[in-house]
Structure formats: structure tokens, C-alpha cells
Amino acid sequence: MDYSLKYFQYNEHSILIEWPAIIDENILKSILNFKNSIQKKYIKQKVEVINSYNSILIIYNFTIDSVNDKFLELKSLYEAQKSILDFQSSIWEIPVCYNRKFGEDLDGFSKEKGLEIPELIKLHSEQIYTVFFIGFLPGFLYLGGLYNKLHLDRKATPNLNVKKGSVAIGGQQTGIYPQDSPGGWHIIGRTPIELFNANVNPPCFIESGDKIKFKPIDKSEYIDINERITKSSFQLKPVKKNV
Incomplete structure (x- = not known):
């Protein structure tokens, strides 16, 4: 076009x-x-x-x-x-633990939207999101494609310390905090996957144009993946490569 x-x-x-x-x-x-x-x-x-x-x-x-x-x-x-398509993209499946321990705003968000928590998780995890660009923190993915039912304005008072890996919703977007930082989005879960590592090249393995699919996991799976990442025995690979 x-x-x-x-x-x-x-x-x-x-x-x-x-x-x-x-x-x-x-x-x-x-x-x-x-x-x-x-x-x-x-x-x-x-x-x-x-x-x-x-x-x-x-x-x-x-x-x-x-x-x-x-x-x-x-x-x-x-x-x-302009008429030539000359880039590749990947589809990544990101494991997320939608647990009250990791999703401190899970209850409040579900009540605000009038949704049961299982329905909230289903809506958030069944969609395929597009990575439009990366910022405001290194490795912070700006994702498009959030269901209208899950749109909710950012918090009036931001959290002073959102934990690394937190999966959140703010306005019409969803995203993952790549490191501990202040933030005003609603935290609904956490992934053990490290999205940004300054010691590797490239430091963020996901690129603009890639697709993201969230996969619900339980707390024990989260702990297992996190331990394997610590031991360098876990590597996330794209589920599909698009041309």
C-alpha cells in the first residue's frame, strides 16, 4: 500500500x-x-x-x-x-503465570471490567498480538491487538516498583515489563522469560513486526522454567517464522 x-x-x-x-x-x-x-x-x-x-x-x-x-x-x-515485502517476522509463545502472587491487580482488574478471572485469562491469552515497536524501557514491547473488553485506563497512581517480567494492561495495550521499574499499568501476571539482556547480541530477541501469544502456566511451571533459565538450560524458540 x-x-x-x-x-x-x-x-x-x-x-x-x-x-x-x-x-x-x-x-x-x-x-x-x-x-x-x-x-x-x-x-x-x-x-x-x-x-x-x-x-x-x-x-x-x-x-x-x-x-x-x-x-x-x-x-x-x-x-x-514500497511494493516489495522485504522483512521476516516470528511468532513467540510467552509463558505467563496468571496468579494472584504475580498479578497483584488481577482481582481489581476483573472486578473493574465485570469479568471472572478465568474469562479474563482466556481473553488475554487467546489473542495473537503484534509487536509495533520497542521502548520506553529497553526490551519493553508495545503490543497491538488487545480485545476491547480488556481496555482499561492506566492507574491514577503508578506503582513505584513493578517486578521484572510483569504482564500488564494499560489503556488499549498490553505489555511485559523487561526489568524492575515504576509503572502505571495493571499487573495481571508474570513471565519467567527474560526479554532484555545487555550481555547478549541482540539484547532483545523479539523484534518489531513479530507476533506474541501468551500461554497460561501454573506456579510450579513458572518456578521450573525460571530455574532452568537460571541454569541456562531453557531457550525460548519461535513457534513459527513468517516471511
């Missing part, structure tokens, strides 16, 4: 490119396709390309002398590749 893009100079080293301001999988595919083309074109220059829901930020390792020339170069590249 063809989109009318907007090009801006972000600073002396960077260019921002914007798509229509909506959350849409076709826009995501267009963004990731263009991102891949940019990375290939500038592979020797080690250009950094960061995507969000509807934009790409290109950070060059040099000062941009003529931004208009760069705009023309990027527009030409986009026109040349």
Missing part, C-alpha cells in the same frame, strides 16, 4: 519520516520494509534506524550537509521498494 510520507530534519544528524498517525499493521509493514531498505543502503555507514507506531528516525554518523538532497534520496528509495 502506498502512503504519503512526511520528511523532517530532526537535528543536524537525524531525519524523521512520518506515516499517517494511526495504529495499523499495514503501516507497520510499510515502516519495517522501508527501515530494512535504509539499513541495507547505509550498511557501511552504520546508520541507526528507530521505528515507532507511525514513524522512522534515521540517525546518521555524520552531519547532514544538504537535508533536501537526503530527502530526495530517501523518497527515491521508498518509491523503489
Whole structure:
């Protein structure tokens, strides 16, 4: 699909490119396709390309002398590749323990939404989510596809310490906290899977465009997987690779 893009100079080293301001999988595919083309074109220059829901930020390792020339170069590249699908994605099954010990907001969330806890878990775990981008913490996945029934505004007062691996809902999104941090989302469970490790390359094994499916597990399974991860005897692999 063809989109009318907007090009801006972000600073002396960077260019921002914007798509229509909506959350849409076709826009995501267009963004990731263009991102891949940019990375290939500038592979020797080690250009950094960061995507969000509807934009790409290109950070060059040099000062941009003529931004208009760069705009023309990027527009030409986009026109040349816009009809070609040139990236791969994976489907990951993430184990989650929906337990009151790990999901401190499970009871409150279910009451607020008028749902029994088993129904809440079923709705949250049966959906396949799309990873739109990664931030605000390293390894924090912004997932699209949450059922309308599970939409709930963020907490008025954020938690000061949300535990690493906490699975939460905030607004129209669900996500996983990759490390201990403050947070205002409703915690409904926890995964033992480590989403971000600065000591490996890449530090986050999940990428924008990938799909996530949550798999309910009980407390004993959580403990078992967690122990195996500690002993380096557990490795999560994608259940499917999409081209």
C-alpha cells in the first residue's frame, strides 16, 4: 500500500519520516520494509534506524550537509521498494503465570471490567498480538491487538516498583515489563522469560513486526522454567517464522 510520507530534519544528524498517525499493521509493514531498505543502503555507514507506531528516525554518523538532497534520496528509495515485502517476522509463545502472587491487580482488574478471572485469562491469552515497536524501557514491547473488553485506563497512581517480567494492561495495550521499574499499568501476571539482556547480541530477541501469544502456566511451571533459565538450560524458540 502506498502512503504519503512526511520528511523532517530532526537535528543536524537525524531525519524523521512520518506515516499517517494511526495504529495499523499495514503501516507497520510499510515502516519495517522501508527501515530494512535504509539499513541495507547505509550498511557501511552504520546508520541507526528507530521505528515507532507511525514513524522512522534515521540517525546518521555524520552531519547532514544538504537535508533536501537526503530527502530526495530517501523518497527515491521508498518509491523503489514500497511494493516489495522485504522483512521476516516470528511468532513467540510467552509463558505467563496468571496468579494472584504475580498479578497483584488481577482481582481489581476483573472486578473493574465485570469479568471472572478465568474469562479474563482466556481473553488475554487467546489473542495473537503484534509487536509495533520497542521502548520506553529497553526490551519493553508495545503490543497491538488487545480485545476491547480488556481496555482499561492506566492507574491514577503508578506503582513505584513493578517486578521484572510483569504482564500488564494499560489503556488499549498490553505489555511485559523487561526489568524492575515504576509503572502505571495493571499487573495481571508474570513471565519467567527474560526479554532484555545487555550481555547478549541482540539484547532483545523479539523484534518489531513479530507476533506474541501468551500461554497460561501454573506456579510450579513458572518456578521450573525460571530455574532452568537460571541454569541456562531453557531457550525460548519461535513457534513459527513468517516471511
